[in-house]
Amino acid sequence: MDLQASYQQTSRQLSGHGKRNVGVLKQALEAIDANQSSDHYGTGEVIERFEQKLSKDLGIEDAIFFPSGTMAQQIALRIWANETGNRSVAYHPLCHLEIHEQDGLKQLHHLEPILIGDDKRLMTLDEVKALPDVACLLIELPQRELGGYLPPFAELEAISRHCRERGIRLHLDGARLFETLPYYEKTAEEVCALFDSVYVSFYKGIGGIAGAILAGPKPFCAEARIWKRRYGGDLIGLYPYIIPADYYYELRKDRMGMYVEQAKDLAHRFNAIDGVWTTPEIPVTNMFHLHMNGDIETVSNRIERIQVETGIGITGYLIPHDGHCSTEISIGDAYGEIEPSWLDELFRIFHP
Incomplete structure:
Protein backbone atom coordinates (compact mmCIF):
# COMPACT_ATOMS: atom_id res chain seq x y z
CA MET A 1 0.00 0.00 0.00
CA ARG A 20 -15.90 13.23 -3.62
CA ASN A 21 -18.03 10.43 -5.00
CA VAL A 22 -21.31 10.50 -6.96
CA GLY A 23 -23.17 10.88 -3.69
CA VAL A 24 -22.19 14.56 -3.74
CA LEU A 25 -24.34 15.01 -6.85
CA LYS A 26 -27.09 12.69 -5.66
CA GLN A 27 -27.56 14.59 -2.39
CA ALA A 28 -27.86 17.92 -4.20
CA LEU A 29 -30.49 16.58 -6.60
CA GLU A 30 -32.71 14.78 -4.07
CA ALA A 31 -35.13 17.66 -3.55
CA ILE A 32 -35.19 18.78 -7.20
CA ASP A 33 -38.35 18.26 -9.25
CA ALA A 34 -37.50 15.88 -12.08
CA ASN A 35 -39.63 18.00 -14.41
CA GLN A 36 -37.66 21.17 -13.76
CA SER A 37 -36.29 22.57 -17.01
CA SER A 38 -32.54 22.54 -17.51
CA ASP A 39 -30.51 25.43 -18.83
CA HIS A 40 -29.85 25.51 -22.56
CA TYR A 41 -26.57 26.93 -23.92
CA GLY A 42 -26.25 29.49 -21.14
CA THR A 43 -29.91 30.52 -20.87
CA GLY A 44 -32.87 29.39 -18.80
CA GLU A 45 -34.22 29.86 -15.30
CA VAL A 46 -31.84 27.48 -13.52
CA ILE A 47 -28.70 29.32 -14.62
CA GLU A 48 -30.11 32.84 -14.69
CA ARG A 49 -31.61 32.57 -11.20
CA PHE A 50 -28.27 31.42 -9.76
CA GLU A 51 -26.33 34.13 -11.57
CA GLN A 52 -28.72 36.79 -10.26
CA LYS A 53 -28.43 35.45 -6.71
CA LEU A 54 -24.64 35.65 -6.78
CA SER A 55 -24.70 39.06 -8.39
CA LYS A 56 -26.83 40.27 -5.48
CA ASP A 57 -24.79 38.49 -2.78
CA LEU A 58 -21.51 39.85 -4.14
CA GLY A 59 -22.96 43.32 -4.64
CA ILE A 60 -21.88 43.40 -8.28
CA GLU A 61 -23.96 44.39 -11.32
CA ASP A 62 -23.83 41.11 -13.19
CA ALA A 63 -22.52 37.54 -12.87
CA ILE A 64 -21.93 34.60 -15.22
CA PHE A 65 -21.67 30.90 -14.39
CA PHE A 66 -18.60 29.23 -15.94
CA PRO A 67 -17.72 25.53 -15.97
CA SER A 68 -14.20 26.35 -14.73
CA GLY A 69 -12.29 29.10 -12.98
CA THR A 70 -9.37 28.71 -15.38
CA MET A 71 -11.65 29.75 -18.23
CA ALA A 72 -13.24 32.58 -16.25
CA GLN A 73 -10.02 34.21 -15.09
CA GLN A 74 -8.21 34.09 -18.42
CA ILE A 75 -11.24 35.73 -20.00
CA ALA A 76 -11.41 38.40 -17.30
CA LEU A 77 -7.81 39.46 -17.84
CA ARG A 78 -8.24 39.43 -21.63
CA ILE A 79 -11.26 41.75 -21.38
CA TRP A 80 -9.41 44.25 -19.19
CA ALA A 81 -6.40 44.13 -21.52
CA ASN A 82 -8.62 44.81 -24.53
CA GLU A 83 -10.42 47.66 -22.78
CA THR A 84 -7.23 49.42 -21.73
CA GLY A 85 -5.20 48.60 -24.83
CA ASN A 86 -2.43 47.22 -22.61
CA ARG A 87 -1.12 43.65 -22.98
CA SER A 88 0.55 43.55 -19.53
CA VAL A 89 -1.10 42.15 -16.42
CA ALA A 90 0.35 41.65 -12.95
CA TYR A 91 0.03 38.95 -10.31
CA HIS A 92 1.95 37.05 -7.61
CA PRO A 93 4.57 34.47 -8.70
CA LEU A 94 2.42 31.70 -7.18
CA CYS A 95 -0.76 32.78 -8.98
CA HIS A 96 -2.79 29.87 -10.40
CA LEU A 97 -2.49 31.34 -13.91
CA GLU A 98 1.29 31.25 -13.63
CA ILE A 99 1.91 27.79 -12.17
CA HIS A 100 -1.10 25.59 -13.02
CA GLU A 101 -2.45 26.59 -16.45
CA GLN A 102 0.29 25.65 -18.92
CA ASP A 103 0.87 29.29 -19.94
CA GLY A 104 -2.73 29.57 -21.16
CA LEU A 105 -2.79 33.33 -20.67
CA LYS A 106 0.32 33.75 -22.80
CA GLN A 107 -0.43 31.17 -25.47
CA LEU A 108 -4.14 31.90 -25.97
CA HIS A 109 -4.25 35.64 -25.35
CA HIS A 110 -0.65 36.79 -25.87
CA LEU A 111 -0.72 38.72 -22.62
CA GLU A 112 2.49 39.48 -20.76
CA PRO A 113 2.39 38.72 -17.03
CA ILE A 114 4.50 40.79 -14.66
CA LEU A 115 5.26 38.86 -11.47
CA ILE A 116 4.97 41.03 -8.39
CA GLY A 117 6.47 40.21 -5.02
CA ASP A 118 8.34 37.20 -3.68
CA ASP A 119 7.24 33.57 -3.80
CA LYS A 120 7.83 33.28 -0.03
CA ARG A 121 5.39 36.02 1.03
CA LEU A 122 2.43 38.19 0.04
CA MET A 123 2.88 41.15 -2.31
CA THR A 124 3.02 44.57 -0.64
CA LEU A 125 1.46 47.95 -1.30
CA ASP A 126 4.89 49.40 -2.10
CA GLU A 127 5.44 46.72 -4.73
CA VAL A 128 2.07 47.51 -6.26
CA LYS A 129 2.97 51.20 -6.35
CA ALA A 130 6.22 50.33 -8.14
CA LEU A 131 4.41 48.50 -10.96
CA PRO A 132 4.89 49.75 -14.50
CA ASP A 133 1.78 50.48 -16.56
CA VAL A 134 -0.43 47.36 -16.58
CA ALA A 135 -4.01 46.66 -17.63
CA CYS A 136 -4.94 44.66 -14.56
CA LEU A 137 -3.64 43.50 -11.20
CA LEU A 138 -4.89 40.12 -9.93
CA ILE A 139 -4.98 39.46 -6.19
CA GLU A 140 -5.69 36.01 -4.75
CA LEU A 141 -7.51 35.83 -1.41
CA PRO A 142 -6.31 33.82 0.40
CA GLN A 143 -2.88 33.06 -1.08
CA ARG A 144 -3.26 29.30 -1.27
CA GLU A 145 0.27 28.32 -2.21
CA LEU A 146 1.61 30.16 0.84
CA GLY A 147 -0.73 28.36 3.23
CA GLY A 148 -3.74 30.66 3.15
CA TYR A 149 -2.25 33.97 4.26
CA LEU A 150 -4.32 37.15 3.87
CA PRO A 151 -3.20 40.79 3.73
CA PRO A 152 -4.75 43.25 6.20
CA PHE A 153 -8.01 44.69 4.91
CA ALA A 154 -6.63 48.23 5.23
CA GLU A 155 -3.84 47.27 2.82
CA LEU A 156 -6.39 45.90 0.34
CA GLU A 157 -8.25 49.19 0.55
CA ALA A 158 -5.04 51.11 -0.13
CA ILE A 159 -4.19 48.89 -3.11
CA SER A 160 -7.71 49.37 -4.47
CA ARG A 161 -7.45 53.19 -4.18
CA HIS A 162 -4.06 53.18 -5.86
CA CYS A 163 -5.26 51.03 -8.77
CA ARG A 164 -8.28 53.24 -9.36
CA GLU A 165 -6.15 56.38 -9.29
CA ARG A 166 -3.86 54.85 -11.93
CA GLY A 167 -6.59 53.29 -14.07
CA ILE A 168 -5.43 49.74 -13.29
CA ARG A 169 -8.27 47.22 -13.18
CA LEU A 170 -8.26 45.12 -10.01
CA HIS A 171 -9.40 41.49 -10.32
CA LEU A 172 -10.08 39.18 -7.38
CA ASP A 173 -9.15 35.53 -7.57
CA GLY A 174 -11.71 34.75 -4.89
CA ALA A 175 -11.84 31.00 -5.44
CA ARG A 176 -12.03 30.83 -1.62
CA LEU A 177 -13.70 34.21 -1.08
CA PHE A 178 -16.21 33.02 1.53
CA GLU A 179 -13.42 31.40 3.56
CA THR A 180 -11.83 34.85 4.03
CA LEU A 181 -14.89 36.61 5.47
CA PRO A 182 -14.51 35.48 9.12
CA TYR A 183 -10.97 36.90 9.27
CA TYR A 184 -11.93 40.21 7.70
CA GLU A 185 -15.24 40.38 9.58
CA LYS A 186 -16.73 41.69 6.35
CA THR A 187 -19.50 40.64 4.01
CA ALA A 188 -18.75 39.33 0.54
CA GLU A 189 -20.19 42.57 -0.82
CA GLU A 190 -17.77 44.67 1.26
CA VAL A 191 -14.75 42.72 0.02
CA CYS A 192 -15.89 42.69 -3.60
CA ALA A 193 -16.48 46.46 -3.55
CA LEU A 194 -12.69 46.90 -3.71
CA PHE A 195 -12.44 45.05 -7.04
CA ASP A 196 -13.51 45.61 -10.64
CA SER A 197 -14.14 41.91 -11.30
CA VAL A 198 -14.42 38.83 -9.10
CA TYR A 199 -14.11 35.07 -9.58
CA VAL A 200 -15.57 32.60 -7.05
CA SER A 201 -15.26 28.79 -7.10
CA PHE A 202 -18.01 26.38 -6.07
CA TYR A 203 -16.05 23.16 -5.63
CA LYS A 204 -13.39 24.22 -3.11
CA GLY A 205 -14.67 25.36 0.29
CA ILE A 206 -18.26 25.20 -0.94
CA GLY A 207 -17.81 21.57 -2.00
CA GLY A 208 -19.87 21.42 -5.19
CA ILE A 209 -19.08 19.38 -8.30
CA ALA A 210 -17.41 22.06 -10.42
CA GLY A 211 -18.03 25.55 -11.72
CA ALA A 212 -17.40 29.19 -10.98
CA ILE A 213 -18.95 32.63 -11.06
CA LEU A 214 -17.32 35.58 -12.81
CA ALA A 215 -18.87 38.89 -11.73
CA GLY A 216 -18.36 42.46 -12.84
CA PRO A 217 -20.02 45.47 -14.47
CA LYS A 218 -22.68 44.75 -17.11
CA PRO A 219 -20.49 45.74 -20.12
CA PHE A 220 -17.69 43.51 -18.78
CA CYS A 221 -20.08 40.58 -18.36
CA ALA A 222 -21.61 41.11 -21.80
CA GLU A 223 -18.12 40.71 -23.25
CA ALA A 224 -17.39 37.76 -20.98
CA ARG A 225 -20.47 35.93 -22.27
CA ILE A 226 -19.12 36.22 -25.81
CA TRP A 227 -15.75 34.86 -24.68
CA LYS A 228 -17.45 32.04 -22.80
CA ARG A 229 -19.08 30.95 -26.07
CA ARG A 230 -15.74 31.21 -27.90
CA TYR A 231 -14.14 28.98 -25.26
CA GLY A 232 -16.84 26.33 -25.58
CA GLY A 233 -18.05 27.12 -22.08
CA ASP A 234 -21.73 27.25 -23.06
CA LEU A 235 -22.40 23.54 -22.75
CA ILE A 236 -25.86 22.47 -23.81
CA GLY A 237 -26.61 21.99 -20.11
CA LEU A 238 -24.64 23.12 -17.07
CA TYR A 239 -27.33 22.21 -14.55
CA PRO A 240 -25.40 19.18 -13.14
CA TYR A 241 -22.90 21.79 -11.89
CA ILE A 242 -25.26 24.69 -11.14
CA ILE A 243 -27.74 22.81 -8.95
CA PRO A 244 -25.03 21.35 -6.66
CA ALA A 245 -23.26 24.74 -6.62
CA ASP A 246 -26.46 26.39 -5.40
CA TYR A 247 -27.27 23.61 -2.93
CA TYR A 248 -23.84 23.49 -1.27
CA TYR A 249 -23.46 27.27 -1.38
CA GLU A 250 -26.59 27.64 0.74
CA LEU A 251 -25.54 24.74 2.97
CA ARG A 252 -21.99 25.91 3.74
CA LYS A 253 -21.49 29.63 3.11
CA ASP A 254 -22.33 30.43 6.74
Whole structure:
Protein backbone atom coordinates (compact mmCIF):
# COMPACT_ATOMS: atom_id res chain seq x y z
CA MET A 1 0.00 0.00 0.00
CA ASP A 2 1.19 3.55 -0.73
CA LEU A 3 0.29 6.89 0.85
CA GLN A 4 -2.53 7.71 -1.57
CA ALA A 5 -4.04 4.23 -1.26
CA SER A 6 -3.94 4.36 2.54
CA TYR A 7 -5.66 7.76 2.46
CA GLN A 8 -8.42 6.52 0.16
CA GLN A 9 -9.14 3.60 2.45
CA THR A 10 -9.68 5.74 5.56
CA SER A 11 -13.23 6.20 6.84
CA ARG A 12 -12.70 9.80 8.01
CA GLN A 13 -10.50 12.63 6.73
CA LEU A 14 -9.18 15.82 8.30
CA SER A 15 -9.74 17.82 5.09
CA GLY A 16 -12.73 18.58 2.92
CA HIS A 17 -16.36 17.59 3.17
CA GLY A 18 -15.96 13.84 2.74
CA LYS A 19 -15.09 11.69 -0.23
CA ARG A 20 -15.90 13.23 -3.62
CA ASN A 21 -18.03 10.43 -5.00
CA VAL A 22 -21.31 10.50 -6.96
CA GLY A 23 -23.17 10.88 -3.69
CA VAL A 24 -22.19 14.56 -3.74
CA LEU A 25 -24.34 15.01 -6.85
CA LYS A 26 -27.09 12.69 -5.66
CA GLN A 27 -27.56 14.59 -2.39
CA ALA A 28 -27.86 17.92 -4.20
CA LEU A 29 -30.49 16.58 -6.60
CA GLU A 30 -32.71 14.78 -4.07
CA ALA A 31 -35.13 17.66 -3.55
CA ILE A 32 -35.19 18.78 -7.20
CA ASP A 33 -38.35 18.26 -9.25
CA ALA A 34 -37.50 15.88 -12.08
CA ASN A 35 -39.63 18.00 -14.41
CA GLN A 36 -37.66 21.17 -13.76
CA SER A 37 -36.29 22.57 -17.01
CA SER A 38 -32.54 22.54 -17.51
CA ASP A 39 -30.51 25.43 -18.83
CA HIS A 40 -29.85 25.51 -22.56
CA TYR A 41 -26.57 26.93 -23.92
CA GLY A 42 -26.25 29.49 -21.14
CA THR A 43 -29.91 30.52 -20.87
CA GLY A 44 -32.87 29.39 -18.80
CA GLU A 45 -34.22 29.86 -15.30
CA VAL A 46 -31.84 27.48 -13.52
CA ILE A 47 -28.70 29.32 -14.62
CA GLU A 48 -30.11 32.84 -14.69
CA ARG A 49 -31.61 32.57 -11.20
CA PHE A 50 -28.27 31.42 -9.76
CA GLU A 51 -26.33 34.13 -11.57
CA GLN A 52 -28.72 36.79 -10.26
CA LYS A 53 -28.43 35.45 -6.71
CA LEU A 54 -24.64 35.65 -6.78
CA SER A 55 -24.70 39.06 -8.39
CA LYS A 56 -26.83 40.27 -5.48
CA ASP A 57 -24.79 38.49 -2.78
CA LEU A 58 -21.51 39.85 -4.14
CA GLY A 59 -22.96 43.32 -4.64
CA ILE A 60 -21.88 43.40 -8.28
CA GLU A 61 -23.96 44.39 -11.32
CA ASP A 62 -23.83 41.11 -13.19
CA ALA A 63 -22.52 37.54 -12.87
CA ILE A 64 -21.93 34.60 -15.22
CA PHE A 65 -21.67 30.90 -14.39
CA PHE A 66 -18.60 29.23 -15.94
CA PRO A 67 -17.72 25.53 -15.97
CA SER A 68 -14.20 26.35 -14.73
CA GLY A 69 -12.29 29.10 -12.98
CA THR A 70 -9.37 28.71 -15.38
CA MET A 71 -11.65 29.75 -18.23
CA ALA A 72 -13.24 32.58 -16.25
CA GLN A 73 -10.02 34.21 -15.09
CA GLN A 74 -8.21 34.09 -18.42
CA ILE A 75 -11.24 35.73 -20.00
CA ALA A 76 -11.41 38.40 -17.30
CA LEU A 77 -7.81 39.46 -17.84
CA ARG A 78 -8.24 39.43 -21.63
CA ILE A 79 -11.26 41.75 -21.38
CA TRP A 80 -9.41 44.25 -19.19
CA ALA A 81 -6.40 44.13 -21.52
CA ASN A 82 -8.62 44.81 -24.53
CA GLU A 83 -10.42 47.66 -22.78
CA THR A 84 -7.23 49.42 -21.73
CA GLY A 85 -5.20 48.60 -24.83
CA ASN A 86 -2.43 47.22 -22.61
CA ARG A 87 -1.12 43.65 -22.98
CA SER A 88 0.55 43.55 -19.53
CA VAL A 89 -1.10 42.15 -16.42
CA ALA A 90 0.35 41.65 -12.95
CA TYR A 91 0.03 38.95 -10.31
CA HIS A 92 1.95 37.05 -7.61
CA PRO A 93 4.57 34.47 -8.70
CA LEU A 94 2.42 31.70 -7.18
CA CYS A 95 -0.76 32.78 -8.98
CA HIS A 96 -2.79 29.87 -10.40
CA LEU A 97 -2.49 31.34 -13.91
CA GLU A 98 1.29 31.25 -13.63
CA ILE A 99 1.91 27.79 -12.17
CA HIS A 100 -1.10 25.59 -13.02
CA GLU A 101 -2.45 26.59 -16.45
CA GLN A 102 0.29 25.65 -18.92
CA ASP A 103 0.87 29.29 -19.94
CA GLY A 104 -2.73 29.57 -21.16
CA LEU A 105 -2.79 33.33 -20.67
CA LYS A 106 0.32 33.75 -22.80
CA GLN A 107 -0.43 31.17 -25.47
CA LEU A 108 -4.14 31.90 -25.97
CA HIS A 109 -4.25 35.64 -25.35
CA HIS A 110 -0.65 36.79 -25.87
CA LEU A 111 -0.72 38.72 -22.62
CA GLU A 112 2.49 39.48 -20.76
CA PRO A 113 2.39 38.72 -17.03
CA ILE A 114 4.50 40.79 -14.66
CA LEU A 115 5.26 38.86 -11.47
CA ILE A 116 4.97 41.03 -8.39
CA GLY A 117 6.47 40.21 -5.02
CA ASP A 118 8.34 37.20 -3.68
CA ASP A 119 7.24 33.57 -3.80
CA LYS A 120 7.83 33.28 -0.03
CA ARG A 121 5.39 36.02 1.03
CA LEU A 122 2.43 38.19 0.04
CA MET A 123 2.88 41.15 -2.31
CA THR A 124 3.02 44.57 -0.64
CA LEU A 125 1.46 47.95 -1.30
CA ASP A 126 4.89 49.40 -2.10
CA GLU A 127 5.44 46.72 -4.73
CA VAL A 128 2.07 47.51 -6.26
CA LYS A 129 2.97 51.20 -6.35
CA ALA A 130 6.22 50.33 -8.14
CA LEU A 131 4.41 48.50 -10.96
CA PRO A 132 4.89 49.75 -14.50
CA ASP A 133 1.78 50.48 -16.56
CA VAL A 134 -0.43 47.36 -16.58
CA ALA A 135 -4.01 46.66 -17.63
CA CYS A 136 -4.94 44.66 -14.56
CA LEU A 137 -3.64 43.50 -11.20
CA LEU A 138 -4.89 40.12 -9.93
CA ILE A 139 -4.98 39.46 -6.19
CA GLU A 140 -5.69 36.01 -4.75
CA LEU A 141 -7.51 35.83 -1.41
CA PRO A 142 -6.31 33.82 0.40
CA GLN A 143 -2.88 33.06 -1.08
CA ARG A 144 -3.26 29.30 -1.27
CA GLU A 145 0.27 28.32 -2.21
CA LEU A 146 1.61 30.16 0.84
CA GLY A 147 -0.73 28.36 3.23
CA GLY A 148 -3.74 30.66 3.15
CA TYR A 149 -2.25 33.97 4.26
CA LEU A 150 -4.32 37.15 3.87
CA PRO A 151 -3.20 40.79 3.73
CA PRO A 152 -4.75 43.25 6.20
CA PHE A 153 -8.01 44.69 4.91
CA ALA A 154 -6.63 48.23 5.23
CA GLU A 155 -3.84 47.27 2.82
CA LEU A 156 -6.39 45.90 0.34
CA GLU A 157 -8.25 49.19 0.55
CA ALA A 158 -5.04 51.11 -0.13
CA ILE A 159 -4.19 48.89 -3.11
CA SER A 160 -7.71 49.37 -4.47
CA ARG A 161 -7.45 53.19 -4.18
CA HIS A 162 -4.06 53.18 -5.86
CA CYS A 163 -5.26 51.03 -8.77
CA ARG A 164 -8.28 53.24 -9.36
CA GLU A 165 -6.15 56.38 -9.29
CA ARG A 166 -3.86 54.85 -11.93
CA GLY A 167 -6.59 53.29 -14.07
CA ILE A 168 -5.43 49.74 -13.29
CA ARG A 169 -8.27 47.22 -13.18
CA LEU A 170 -8.26 45.12 -10.01
CA HIS A 171 -9.40 41.49 -10.32
CA LEU A 172 -10.08 39.18 -7.38
CA ASP A 173 -9.15 35.53 -7.57
CA GLY A 174 -11.71 34.75 -4.89
CA ALA A 175 -11.84 31.00 -5.44
CA ARG A 176 -12.03 30.83 -1.62
CA LEU A 177 -13.70 34.21 -1.08
CA PHE A 178 -16.21 33.02 1.53
CA GLU A 179 -13.42 31.40 3.56
CA THR A 180 -11.83 34.85 4.03
CA LEU A 181 -14.89 36.61 5.47
CA PRO A 182 -14.51 35.48 9.12
CA TYR A 183 -10.97 36.90 9.27
CA TYR A 184 -11.93 40.21 7.70
CA GLU A 185 -15.24 40.38 9.58
CA LYS A 186 -16.73 41.69 6.35
CA THR A 187 -19.50 40.64 4.01
CA ALA A 188 -18.75 39.33 0.54
CA GLU A 189 -20.19 42.57 -0.82
CA GLU A 190 -17.77 44.67 1.26
CA VAL A 191 -14.75 42.72 0.02
CA CYS A 192 -15.89 42.69 -3.60
CA ALA A 193 -16.48 46.46 -3.55
CA LEU A 194 -12.69 46.90 -3.71
CA PHE A 195 -12.44 45.05 -7.04
CA ASP A 196 -13.51 45.61 -10.64
CA SER A 197 -14.14 41.91 -11.30
CA VAL A 198 -14.42 38.83 -9.10
CA TYR A 199 -14.11 35.07 -9.58
CA VAL A 200 -15.57 32.60 -7.05
CA SER A 201 -15.26 28.79 -7.10
CA PHE A 202 -18.01 26.38 -6.07
CA TYR A 203 -16.05 23.16 -5.63
CA LYS A 204 -13.39 24.22 -3.11
CA GLY A 205 -14.67 25.36 0.29
CA ILE A 206 -18.26 25.20 -0.94
CA GLY A 207 -17.81 21.57 -2.00
CA GLY A 208 -19.87 21.42 -5.19
CA ILE A 209 -19.08 19.38 -8.30
CA ALA A 210 -17.41 22.06 -10.42
CA GLY A 211 -18.03 25.55 -11.72
CA ALA A 212 -17.40 29.19 -10.98
CA ILE A 213 -18.95 32.63 -11.06
CA LEU A 214 -17.32 35.58 -12.81
CA ALA A 215 -18.87 38.89 -11.73
CA GLY A 216 -18.36 42.46 -12.84
CA PRO A 217 -20.02 45.47 -14.47
CA LYS A 218 -22.68 44.75 -17.11
CA PRO A 219 -20.49 45.74 -20.12
CA PHE A 220 -17.69 43.51 -18.78
CA CYS A 221 -20.08 40.58 -18.36
CA ALA A 222 -21.61 41.11 -21.80
CA GLU A 223 -18.12 40.71 -23.25
CA ALA A 224 -17.39 37.76 -20.98
CA ARG A 225 -20.47 35.93 -22.27
CA ILE A 226 -19.12 36.22 -25.81
CA TRP A 227 -15.75 34.86 -24.68
CA LYS A 228 -17.45 32.04 -22.80
CA ARG A 229 -19.08 30.95 -26.07
CA ARG A 230 -15.74 31.21 -27.90
CA TYR A 231 -14.14 28.98 -25.26
CA GLY A 232 -16.84 26.33 -25.58
CA GLY A 233 -18.05 27.12 -22.08
CA ASP A 234 -21.73 27.25 -23.06
CA LEU A 235 -22.40 23.54 -22.75
CA ILE A 236 -25.86 22.47 -23.81
CA GLY A 237 -26.61 21.99 -20.11
CA LEU A 238 -24.64 23.12 -17.07
CA TYR A 239 -27.33 22.21 -14.55
CA PRO A 240 -25.40 19.18 -13.14
CA TYR A 241 -22.90 21.79 -11.89
CA ILE A 242 -25.26 24.69 -11.14
CA ILE A 243 -27.74 22.81 -8.95
CA PRO A 244 -25.03 21.35 -6.66
CA ALA A 245 -23.26 24.74 -6.62
CA ASP A 246 -26.46 26.39 -5.40
CA TYR A 247 -27.27 23.61 -2.93
CA TYR A 248 -23.84 23.49 -1.27
CA TYR A 249 -23.46 27.27 -1.38
CA GLU A 250 -26.59 27.64 0.74
CA LEU A 251 -25.54 24.74 2.97
CA ARG A 252 -21.99 25.91 3.74
CA LYS A 253 -21.49 29.63 3.11
CA ASP A 254 -22.33 30.43 6.74
CA ARG A 255 -20.18 27.63 8.18
CA MET A 256 -16.84 29.21 7.29
CA GLY A 257 -16.33 30.74 10.73
CA MET A 258 -16.71 27.30 12.32
CA TYR A 259 -14.23 25.80 9.84
CA VAL A 260 -11.68 28.51 10.66
CA GLU A 261 -11.92 27.87 14.41
CA GLN A 262 -11.53 24.14 13.81
CA ALA A 263 -8.46 24.80 11.64
CA LYS A 264 -6.92 26.85 14.45
CA ASP A 265 -7.51 24.05 16.95
CA LEU A 266 -6.07 21.41 14.63
CA ALA A 267 -3.01 23.51 13.75
CA HIS A 268 -2.37 24.08 17.46
CA ARG A 269 -2.30 20.33 18.05
CA PHE A 270 0.10 19.74 15.15
CA ASN A 271 2.42 22.52 16.31
CA ALA A 272 2.75 20.81 19.70
CA ILE A 273 4.53 17.84 18.03
CA ASP A 274 8.33 17.93 17.71
CA GLY A 275 9.42 18.25 14.09
CA VAL A 276 5.92 19.22 12.92
CA TRP A 277 4.70 22.74 12.21
CA THR A 278 2.15 24.68 10.20
CA THR A 279 2.05 27.82 8.08
CA PRO A 280 0.46 30.00 9.14
CA GLU A 281 1.16 28.95 12.72
CA ILE A 282 -2.31 30.26 13.54
CA PRO A 283 -4.51 29.84 10.44
CA VAL A 284 -6.41 32.88 9.20
CA THR A 285 -8.77 30.83 7.03
CA ASN A 286 -9.90 27.20 7.13
CA MET A 287 -6.66 26.03 5.49
CA PHE A 288 -2.99 25.73 6.37
CA HIS A 289 0.13 23.93 5.20
CA LEU A 290 1.39 21.08 7.36
CA HIS A 291 5.16 20.44 7.46
CA MET A 292 7.03 17.43 8.86
CA ASN A 293 10.77 16.91 9.23
CA GLY A 294 12.25 14.01 7.26
CA ASP A 295 12.67 12.80 3.71
CA ILE A 296 9.64 11.84 1.67
CA GLU A 297 10.02 8.10 2.20
CA THR A 298 10.29 8.44 5.99
CA VAL A 299 7.39 10.87 6.27
CA SER A 300 5.21 8.90 3.83
CA ASN A 301 5.74 5.70 5.81
CA ARG A 302 4.89 7.51 9.05
CA ILE A 303 1.67 9.01 7.69
CA GLU A 304 0.64 5.78 5.99
CA ARG A 305 1.09 3.84 9.23
CA ILE A 306 -0.99 6.35 11.20
CA GLN A 307 -3.75 6.34 8.59
CA VAL A 308 -3.97 2.55 8.55
CA GLU A 309 -3.93 2.34 12.34
CA THR A 310 -6.50 5.07 13.05
CA GLY A 311 -8.69 5.06 9.94
CA ILE A 312 -8.31 8.86 9.79
CA GLY A 313 -6.97 10.38 6.57
CA ILE A 314 -4.32 13.06 7.02
CA THR A 315 -3.17 13.36 3.40
CA GLY A 316 -2.73 11.40 0.20
CA TYR A 317 0.29 13.35 -1.04
CA LEU A 318 3.46 15.06 0.14
CA ILE A 319 5.68 17.70 -1.44
CA PRO A 320 9.38 17.16 -0.63
CA HIS A 321 11.58 20.08 0.40
CA ASP A 322 15.12 20.31 1.76
CA GLY A 323 14.88 18.24 4.92
CA HIS A 324 11.10 18.20 5.30
CA CYS A 325 7.83 17.44 3.50
CA SER A 326 4.60 19.44 3.24
CA THR A 327 0.94 18.97 2.49
CA GLU A 328 -2.25 21.04 2.67
CA ILE A 329 -5.06 20.75 5.18
CA SER A 330 -8.40 22.41 4.38
CA ILE A 331 -11.16 22.06 6.95
CA GLY A 332 -14.74 21.33 5.94
CA ASP A 333 -17.62 19.19 7.16
CA ALA A 334 -15.51 16.03 7.37
CA TYR A 335 -13.48 17.25 10.35
CA GLY A 336 -16.59 17.71 12.49
CA GLU A 337 -17.56 14.07 11.88
CA ILE A 338 -14.46 12.77 13.66
CA GLU A 339 -15.08 11.81 17.27
CA PRO A 340 -12.85 13.73 19.74
CA SER A 341 -11.55 10.45 21.16
CA TRP A 342 -10.46 9.40 17.66
CA LEU A 343 -8.52 12.65 17.25
CA ASP A 344 -6.90 12.10 20.63
CA GLU A 345 -5.76 8.68 19.46
CA LEU A 346 -4.46 10.14 16.19
CA PHE A 347 -2.26 12.61 18.02
CA ARG A 348 -1.15 10.05 20.58
CA ILE A 349 0.22 7.94 17.76
CA PHE A 350 1.53 10.97 15.86
CA HIS A 351 3.85 12.00 18.70
CA PRO A 352 7.26 10.37 18.14
